[in-house]
Amino acid sequence: MEAPCTKYSPEERKQLKETILPLLGDLERVGLELCRSPQQTEELVAETVAKACEKFHTLRDHSKAKQWLLRILTNQFISKYRSKKTRREITYDEASEEPEQFSLFDELSQPVFWWGNPEQEVITKFVDNDFREAIGLLNEESRTIVIMCDVEGYSYDEIASIMDIPVGTVRSRLSRARSELQKKLYNHAIDMGWVSNRGVEQRTTADENE
């Protein structure tokens, strides 16, 4: 990294160190969950810390340092890795009509088979890496919001603060991201032969019996 920020006084540098250093582990963890590559994570964390040093004077409330750092990290991640395709997709956010939502439950559940929960059985077949692969296939915006909410466990308000978007936008983006994720999980389940492309195998049998 470049020489320490010379624009700060020794006292400010001490404060900078005491603010960022304890949160470095959080940046590494979220960075690795987003990038899935240690090398890319190191680059992302280094860029985040460099930016944080540069903008440290803008941080007024030090109790919100973690959210502030995560905002820099996620912004860096999204702007660094997002493709042109992703930029077009983001415009959906303010669109009046939401694209149709995909639901894994709707595809897999079979109300007629009241004695079992085939949709739950399918979920038990996935290993952690299947979920990681599916998350990795999401665009950067969707990946970020799923990781922040479902993996890291942040509340809607916290995510709104981290991503600098209204809570309503958190809800709509999350809904869309989960729909995309469930579609990818469904496709994986089909590829693995756990379900037919008409739902779980039992559904075919039920249809034939009708």
Place this chain on the structure above:
Amino acid sequence: MKTNREIDCREALKLIAAYVDQQSTKSDSKSLEKHLESCRHCFDRVEFEKMLKNRLKGLKLDTSSSEMSTEVRRFLEDL
């Protein structure tokens, strides 16, 4: 005493995500729970979404002993 509003499956569907995320209001939670008492399909949906969320929660990494960012760490320590 205030009673909870009865909701149908369509309304319940709109409340499920926030409920599973533990982000819904008390009133919405109560309305949904009341609906779940009598609707097996929505009950199964909630159980499924909870199960999926739990699996995703389990992906949280432990990087406490990682050797990443040694240069950044050194830079900060030297400040």
